Amino acid sequence: MKKNMIALMMLFSICIVLTAGCVDEQNSSAGISDSDSGGMIVAVSVLPQAEFVEKIAGDSVKVIVMVPPGADPHSYEPTPGQLRDLSNAKLYAMVGSGITIEDNMIGKIADLNPEMVIIDCSEGITMSEMEAHAHEDEDEHDVEDEHDAEDEHGEETGMDPHIWTSPANVKLMVENIYGGLVELDPENEATYFENKNAYLAELDALDEQIKTTLSGKEGSSFMVYHPAWGYFAEHYGLVQVPVELEGKEPSVRDMQNIIDEANEKNIKVIFVQSGFSTVSASAIANEIGGEVVEVDPLAKDYIDNLAKVAEAFEKGLA
Known part of the structure; x- marks a missing residue:
């Protein structure tokens, strides 16, 4: 009986270890792109940036995406596994336009990984204000109603963080990512340059395609x-x-x-x-x-x- 109890306890302990390992692996892999080939680790905030990095660097990098598929970048908080991955990253390509996850993390990044190079993908992009509610007819309500509307919706809407929805902006984001990769890995500058220009050509073709669609x-x-x-x-x-x-x-x-x-x-x-x-x-x-x-x-x-x-x-x- 005692031997059976010991065997059961050992089996239970093994199950706990294996389960914990699986959970940790899932939490960690949720932030890593499919191109996990063991190269230089590059962190990005949102999924479209993963394509930008991989189009330039190819299989020479492993990309960590801080906001996984289906999550809201305005409210998502990174998992411990993602933060652990981030502590090993050589480069963090921030969107830089004010998305909430970056605003919340920026104060912690230096302590988490002081050697990591941080680039701002929004550099060179002209920011626009966030769309405000334009549905209220201001002539139909008094100053008190206007004050209530300000309390409900916020007097200041801030800048629109979704800069990547324009191919013209993405071209600048790609240039900024390219600069960060070259800074860290100058030996592969020629490859990065060729890949970057090829992707810029794809973005130009996309832009023309969309213009035709919306003509x-x-x-x-x-x-x-x-x-x-x-x-x-x-x-x-x-x-x-x-x-x-x-x-x-x-x-x-x-x-x-x-x-x-x-x-x-x-x-x-x-x-x-x-x-x-x-x-x-x-x-x-x-x-x-x-x-x-x-x-x-x-x-x-x-x-x-x-x-x-x-x-x-x-x-x-x-």
Whole structure:
């Protein structure tokens, strides 16, 4: 009996160790891209950046992505496994545009990995202000109502952090990443340079493809739940109409004004992204006889994804 008990306890202990190992492996691998080939570790904040790095460096790097698929960069907190991976990184390519995960981490990074080179991918990019609620008719309510609206939605909206939704901005991000890679690994500068230029050519081709897709649609409006597509809209001459701002659901009055605006502009599609509530978007779609369509600003396969997003927008433009 005693021997059986000892055997069971040993088996139980082994199971605990194996289970803990599996959990830790899952937490760690959630932040590492598929190109885990054991090279120099480069950390990025969002998935599209992983493609930018890998297009330049190829298999010579291992990429850590701090915001995994389906997570919200405005609220996500890195796991202990991701932070451990980050402590071994040689380079961190920050988006640099003010996404929450970077703002929350920037004070900890120096202590976590003081030898890591940090680059700002937004360097050289002209930032735009975040889309504000434009649904309230200011002539219809008094100063007190305006003050309430400021309390609800925030007086200052800040700058739009979603700089990667414009191929023109991505070209500058790629140049900044290239500079960081060369600084750390000058021996491979020629390879990085050739790869970078090849990817810039892909981005130029994507830009022309999207312009063709959206030809004749300049000035048209599209409605989104979360205003992640401001730079895309600006680059292609479109108007983004947001439902929410800074994670806040629209008020009852906002909802009615959004519905009125959609009807006025003949908008029949509300674009949403994974990780955000679709309740308000679905309610608006029901009222306007429209539909809810998902588009992803955080997909890793940047070239293919943005081409598909452009096609979706073209069908939903008013």
